[in-house]
Amino acid sequence: MIASLKWLQNYVDISIPVQELVTRLTMAGLEVEAVRNLDAQLQQVVTVRVESIEPHPKADRLHLCQVADDQRTYRVVCGAPNLQVGKVVPLALPGARLADGEILKAVEIRGEMSQGMLCSQRELGLGDDADGVWLLAPDTPVGIPVAQVMGDGDVIIDIGITPNRGDCLSIIGIAREISAICGSPLRYPDIALSEGDADIGSLSSVTVDDPVGCPRYAARIVQGVKISGSPAWLRQKLEAVGIRSINNIVDVTNFILMEMGQPLHAFDFDRLAENRIVVRRAGEGERFTTLDAVERVLFADTLLICDGRNPVAIAGIMGGLDSEIKADTTRVLIESAYFQPQCIRRSSKKLGLRTESSFRFERGVDPAGLVRALDRAAQLMVEVAGGEIARGRIDVYPHPIEPPVLRLRVDRTNRLLGTRLKSSQMAEVLRRIEMQVKETDSNCLEVVPPLFRPDITREVDLAEEIARLVGYDKVPVTAPQAAVEAASFDPHLRARQEVKFLLQGAAFFEVLNYSFIAEESIQRLRLPVGDPRLSPVRLMNPLSEEQAVMRTSLVPGLLETVRYNFDHGNDDLRIFELSKVFSAIGGADLPEERHQLVGAMAGRLIPDPLYGGREEVGYVDVKGTAESILSMFYLEGVAFAVDEAAPYLDPKMMASVYCKGEYLGCLGRVHPEVEEAFDLKRAVYLFEFDFDRLFNLRSSRPLFRPLPKFPSVTRDMAIVVDAAVRVQEPLDYILELKEPLLELVDVFDVFKSEQLGAGKRSIGYRLVYRAADRNLTDEEVNAVHQRLVDKVLGKFGATLR
Known part of the structure; x- marks a missing residue:
C-alpha cells in the first residue's frame, strides 16, 4: 500500500517526525518497506513539452526528440511508443537519481548525444506504469520540478500489508492506525449531497x-x-x-x-x-x-x-x-x-x-x-x-451482516501479554480503533469489533490488538518458568537404538527414505493378489506419481536406494532402514503404523581389502546378520523355514523366520524377477523383520549367569540323509528329546559326494554335554550320545558316515 503523507494529513494530524512515524507503524504491525521524499528525489526531474520527434538515423526503434521547458531546449534519445508532439512529460536531467538508485548521466546512444531521459512512472518510483513515457496533464506548467507537480514536500510511504489487514488498504485505514498510535483524532471527509x-x-x-x-x-x-x-x-x-x-x-x-x-x-x-x-x-x-x-x-x-x-x-x-x-x-x-x-x-x-x-x-x-x-x-x-x-x-441488503460480540477477560489478557493493564486502559486502546466497548465488570469487557475488521473473531485477537497498540516494546520481558524433567524411559526406542548400533558396528549404513512411494514399486515385489500390502493408503493431493501412496513395506524404497548406489558406481553395499510402514484398515480414518527393519547387502564382503581375497557377500552373511539381530531379543524357539511368505526372495536361497509359530520376517537373495524389475545389475541379499513383533516377543535379558564349575564333553555325529532333509530338522528333533545332560547342539559340516550316493548328503552335528553337579565320565557320555544317535538314525532313516 502506497500512502502519501500529505494525503494522510487530511484525515489525521501527524505531529511526530516521519522517521518516528515509520518506526511506530512498523512496531504496530504495518511494516514500512520504503520511504521516498519526493521533494529531494524529483528536484532534478523537470516537466518539459515535446516539440519534435524524428527517427534515429542508426536505430529503428529509437527517436530523436526536441523537448523544451520555459528556458532552454534539450535533445533526448527515446524509444517510448506513446510519445507525441505537444505532450508534457517528465525529463530526468543529468545528476537525477532514478527509483532503482541509478544516477543519470548525459550519454551517447548510437552516435547521438542524449541530454537526459524521458521517464515512466516506474522509473521515477511513482507507480507501476512502465508501458511508455509518463504523460502529464496538458495544463501542467513546464520547467518546474516534478516534485512540485506531485505536491511540495510530500513523502511517499510504502507499507507492506498482511493478508488479514484489508482495512489498511486505504488512506483512511492507514490514518486510523496513525490516530490510534499517536492519539490524534481521526477526521472523516464531510459528505453533503444535493x-x-x-x-x-x-x-x-x-x-x-x-x-x-x-x-x-x-x-x-x-x-x-x-x-x-x-x-x-x-x-x-x-x-x-x-x-x-x-x-x-x-x-x-x-x-x-x-x-x-x-x-x-x-x-x-x-x-x-x-x-x-x-x-x-x-x-x-x-x-x-x-x-x-x-x-x-x-x-x-x-x-x-x-x-x-x-x-x-x-x-x-x-x-x-x-x-x-x-x-x-x-x-x-x-x-x-x-x-x-x-x-x-x-x-x-x-x-x-x-x-x-x-x-x-x-x-x-x-x-x-x-x-x-x-x-x-x-x-x-x-x-x-x-x-x-x-x-x-x-x-x-437482504441479510445484514452482524459483527460478533466478544468477551475480553482482563486477567487472562494480562496473563497472555505479561502486562498489568487495567480494564479501563484496555477499553481506551480498543476504542481508538473504533471498537464498541462496554465494561460489564472490573474483569470483563464486552467488545463489538467494526465490520471492517473481519479478522477480529476471538478473545485472543483482541489481546493482540492491545499488545500492538500499547507497544510491543512496552510488554515486559520475562523468563518462562518451566520444569526441567528427564524424559520417561521408552523401552521401544531403546531397542531401536540398540539394533541400529549393532548394525552400524557390522559396517551397515542407515538410510532414510520417504514415507510416500510409487504404487508401481509395491507391485514389482511379486506379491499375490489379495495381499494387503497391495492396497496402500493413497494421498489425496500427491506431489507426483512417484509419491502417490504411503509405503506398506520398506523393501521397495531400500531397493530403489540400492539401484541408485549401483548407478553411481557404489557396488559394495551394506545399508538398512528401521522406520514405519502404513497399513490401511477398513473403515478407519487413519492407517495402522508399524515399525519394520529391512537391510540389504551386495558386492564384496570386504570392500577394497588390503590383504586377502575378494569374496562376495552371500546367503550365509545375511543369515549371520539376521541371527545377530535375533540374539539381541533373547527369543526362545526361533526356527527357520523355507516357504512362500516372501515372494520377492529367491526360493532357492531364502528362509522365513518364526518364533513360537509366529512369523517374524525373512532373509535371502532378491528374486531374479524383482532384481530385473528394479534394474539391479548384481545380486542383492535382504533381511526383513517386523520390529514391533520382535520387540513384543523378547525375553528378559539375563544380567548374570555363573560360569560352569565342571567341564563339558563334546561328541560329534555325522549322518548321511536324503538331500531333501533340511539341516534344521535333525537339530530340532535332538532338542525336542530334552536330554538333561545335553547343553548345546550345533552344525559343523555339510558335505556332498558321489561316494555317499545319489540324492544323499552328510550333515555333521556337534553335541556338547555337561552336568551341573559333577564331572561326566566317558562311559556316561557315550551311553547318552549313543542313545541320541540311535533315535536320530531311526527317525530320519539315516546312516552314520
Whole structure:
C-alpha cells in the first residue's frame, strides 16, 4: 500500500517526525518497506513539452526528440511508443537519481548525444506504469520540478500489508492506525449531497440472484455529467500513489478506492440494457470481454454483474468493454457492493486476473461503509464533472451482516501479554480503533469489533490488538518458568537404538527414505493378489506419481536406494532402514503404523581389502546378520523355514523366520524377477523383520549367569540323509528329546559326494554335554550320545558316515 503523507494529513494530524512515524507503524504491525521524499528525489526531474520527434538515423526503434521547458531546449534519445508532439512529460536531467538508485548521466546512444531521459512512472518510483513515457496533464506548467507537480514536500510511504489487514488498504485505514498510535483524532471527509427531483427508483433497479456471493449491492445515478480531464488536486492525489489519471469520472472511483478502500465501478447508464442491474452466477463456459479487450471463458462459480440482457462486469474484478465510461457519457450508475471474499479470490485465481479491486475484495471490505463511499463518490462526481444526483439510492441488503460480540477477560489478557493493564486502559486502546466497548465488570469487557475488521473473531485477537497498540516494546520481558524433567524411559526406542548400533558396528549404513512411494514399486515385489500390502493408503493431493501412496513395506524404497548406489558406481553395499510402514484398515480414518527393519547387502564382503581375497557377500552373511539381530531379543524357539511368505526372495536361497509359530520376517537373495524389475545389475541379499513383533516377543535379558564349575564333553555325529532333509530338522528333533545332560547342539559340516550316493548328503552335528553337579565320565557320555544317535538314525532313516 502506497500512502502519501500529505494525503494522510487530511484525515489525521501527524505531529511526530516521519522517521518516528515509520518506526511506530512498523512496531504496530504495518511494516514500512520504503520511504521516498519526493521533494529531494524529483528536484532534478523537470516537466518539459515535446516539440519534435524524428527517427534515429542508426536505430529503428529509437527517436530523436526536441523537448523544451520555459528556458532552454534539450535533445533526448527515446524509444517510448506513446510519445507525441505537444505532450508534457517528465525529463530526468543529468545528476537525477532514478527509483532503482541509478544516477543519470548525459550519454551517447548510437552516435547521438542524449541530454537526459524521458521517464515512466516506474522509473521515477511513482507507480507501476512502465508501458511508455509518463504523460502529464496538458495544463501542467513546464520547467518546474516534478516534485512540485506531485505536491511540495510530500513523502511517499510504502507499507507492506498482511493478508488479514484489508482495512489498511486505504488512506483512511492507514490514518486510523496513525490516530490510534499517536492519539490524534481521526477526521472523516464531510459528505453533503444535493439531490435532484428524479427518483432513482423510477430510473433503475437492482436484482441480486446470488445473495451469498453478493450480500449487499448499492447504487446511485448521476445525470448530466461531462467527461473531461480531472482537476489538478485529483490528479496529484492519484499520481502520488502511483495511479494514472484517466478522466474525471474514473478518477473519482480510483480516488475512493484509495481513500476509503471501497472499490467502485462506474457504468455508462445509457449503455445498460433496460437500465437495470442483475447480479448472477455465470454459466459454465460463458464468454465475456473485459475492459482490457480480452475475451475470457468463465466458470460456473464466477459472479457477474449484468444489465437486462448481457454481462457488463466480472463482479469485484473488472468491468466490461461495452459499458465503460466514454467521452459521450452523460449518465453514470455508480456501483458500491460487498462481495464474498472467497468468491472473488476463487474467480480471480481461475481467470488469472488480479486488479486493485479484487485485491481488496479478496481480503474483505467494509459492508457497513460502502454506502458512505457511494455517497462520497456521487458528491465528488458532481464536483468535478457537473450534473445532478438522482434522489435516493438503491441498497439491496437482504441479510445484514452482524459483527460478533466478544468477551475480553482482563486477567487472562494480562496473563497472555505479561502486562498489568487495567480494564479501563484496555477499553481506551480498543476504542481508538473504533471498537464498541462496554465494561460489564472490573474483569470483563464486552467488545463489538467494526465490520471492517473481519479478522477480529476471538478473545485472543483482541489481546493482540492491545499488545500492538500499547507497544510491543512496552510488554515486559520475562523468563518462562518451566520444569526441567528427564524424559520417561521408552523401552521401544531403546531397542531401536540398540539394533541400529549393532548394525552400524557390522559396517551397515542407515538410510532414510520417504514415507510416500510409487504404487508401481509395491507391485514389482511379486506379491499375490489379495495381499494387503497391495492396497496402500493413497494421498489425496500427491506431489507426483512417484509419491502417490504411503509405503506398506520398506523393501521397495531400500531397493530403489540400492539401484541408485549401483548407478553411481557404489557396488559394495551394506545399508538398512528401521522406520514405519502404513497399513490401511477398513473403515478407519487413519492407517495402522508399524515399525519394520529391512537391510540389504551386495558386492564384496570386504570392500577394497588390503590383504586377502575378494569374496562376495552371500546367503550365509545375511543369515549371520539376521541371527545377530535375533540374539539381541533373547527369543526362545526361533526356527527357520523355507516357504512362500516372501515372494520377492529367491526360493532357492531364502528362509522365513518364526518364533513360537509366529512369523517374524525373512532373509535371502532378491528374486531374479524383482532384481530385473528394479534394474539391479548384481545380486542383492535382504533381511526383513517386523520390529514391533520382535520387540513384543523378547525375553528378559539375563544380567548374570555363573560360569560352569565342571567341564563339558563334546561328541560329534555325522549322518548321511536324503538331500531333501533340511539341516534344521535333525537339530530340532535332538532338542525336542530334552536330554538333561545335553547343553548345546550345533552344525559343523555339510558335505556332498558321489561316494555317499545319489540324492544323499552328510550333515555333521556337534553335541556338547555337561552336568551341573559333577564331572561326566566317558562311559556316561557315550551311553547318552549313543542313545541320541540311535533315535536320530531311526527317525530320519539315516546312516552314520
